[in-house]
Amino acid sequence: MSIAIYRHEKPLFILAALFSAVFWGVLIVLTKGIVLTLLPFLALGYLFAQSGFISYMKGTGALVSATQFPDLNERVNICAAKIGLKKKPELFILHGNGVFNAFATRFLRCDYIILLSDVLDALEDRPDAINFYIGHEMGHIQRRHLLFEPFLSLGLCLPLLGAGYSRAREYTCDLYGAACVAKPESAQEGIALLAVGARRYKNLNVQDYINQARHSSGFWMSFHELIGSYPWLTKRFTSISPNFRKQDMPRRNPLAYVLAIFVPRLTMTSVIIIYLVFLIGFTDIVAKEMKGLTAGLEAAAVDTAVMDYDIETYASAAELLAATVQDIKMDLPQSLDERITLSDGYSEEGNRLVYEYTVDMATQPFDFEVMRRDVSENINDYWCAGGMVADFRRFGITIIYRYVDQEKNKLGDIIFDTTQCAVP
Structure with a gap:
């Protein structure tokens, strides 16, 4: 099954890759290759941090299988087949403590999907909507969003570009989720759950909620969406409606772009890299200062040795x-x-x-x-x-x-x- 991706994702990915390649090249030159020697330490830090979460997930959550929640295991098989995902990720259920969410993660070349229990409980009588969540996270895996993120981290710091690419990925993955449901309205129910909660999502007036997306064309809503990693839920809800047309999506206020261009998007990965580069630069400056100071002290020692005649006694x-x-x-x-x-x-x-x-x-x-x-x-x-x-x-x-x-x-x-x- 061929699934169309959101129209802006590919061009934004290309831009992010180009800028990232340039930034990495500049860093390598400016640090004289030192930044490359730090990459193994970054990988090691990621390994320890991510292993902690994976260990918690496997030691606390429940792994879905043919014998453990077989109904969910069947949904994983159906969704993987629909989107053409050859290697199925492992699905774990974790207690959500009232949070409605699902996410994908990766560790040592293995992909995982985590579904929080509150989503499953709320959709117990709307099981088709669960496919939307599974399909959405499989979209991240299929599109290799997790794989490319470390390389793209520097380019994605740029204002507008980083947040724009992140939102484009969410729109694409919503299309993957919508492709996995049997009924189109099930995908909208999945988003409605995020919007109004477990008790009200079934009674949400679909058309009113779509119309509400028009408010996002105002200056402040446009600005905060431009600097955010996720589109407004009203717009995501609109984009997966069965009769969606491009013109149905409201345009943003042009002035919001002027302000948003001054707001970078910083992720944990990019902050760590920037900090390490700053540390390299600072260390290099200190080393040069110490070298100059040492040379000065050595020169002073030579001068002192030449001028110190008191060590000798002259007979005449x-x-x-x-x-x-x-x-x-x-x-x-x-x-x-x-x-x-x-x-x-x-x-x-x-x-x-x-x-x-x-x-x-x-x-x-x-x-x-x-x-x-x-x-x-x-x-x-x-x-x-x-x-x-x-x-x-x-x-x-x-x-x-x-x-x-x-x-x-x-x-x-x-x-x-x-x-x-x-x-x-």
Whole structure:
């Protein structure tokens, strides 16, 4: 038996699959493949969570079989044959605690249908309507809705698309349920039970309830349906009526789409994936920061090792001067003025270490006093931070920064004063 699917399901599925493929690809690239390594852990988490429910179902509910509720077992056989489902799912009955519902689930390549006892009790004298529930859930299995959901989870987060595809699946499965009943009104009775309960569904005025669907064209009903996973029951009831026409379904308020486009559809699966991706990104940022901090500390350790001269004892001023020139020649404090360059390197004048700088006087006048004011404090800070201050004092070493013009005329000296350093 060929069963038509709801007209919007297939195009929405294609869109969801395309967006999901793109999103998964982007995640793999952004996380450098780390997200793929998390998939086994996600599968393991699902395995434990789903196994808990399946265990509860098998340990609490009743499995329908040829010897356990054979009338329901026969209905399962009839529905499976009508929709062409080759592998019949196992049907379990669970106490519903007043809830009217049925649902399909999947675990380790096995499909299950759960019927809550309240549905069966309410339809005891309308058994054909039970076929609607069984057929509806078989529709989810036949259409492989449960199988594709993990892959589609990211694409189905999108506003309008995710909720729209979910509603389209419900319309399709209602058509499957309607195909399994012997009388068309039995399918409507199945939905009427969900709408008004066990005592009133038999007396529901069918035409009035169909007419009530017109209210769904208002702004607020349109908006809340657009962000919801299920169509309004009035519209589901209308869509399976024997004389249903496409024009009978009321159109939604166009303004509702404008607001609904800002409301994503988040499922538990998508929330977990988004959280894990955020965690990966945060961990990567922290790792980069720690790497930079470690590199900085290592560099600081190297600098400290170079500058810490207190670990050695110098026997003479000459030895100290030699160490000063050798170890600090790559780290001299430079002038603040870009016209000044270190010209002749280093020279020793007794116990004085002289760094000579040549000043380019061609571009504009050079004010040495301004230079002295700007540079003196920096020079003192530089040498006081080193570890040789005590030895400078012990041997009477003086550090001189000498500035000359291009003709070697002396412009002035800036002298490092060891007495300005706080030495323990």
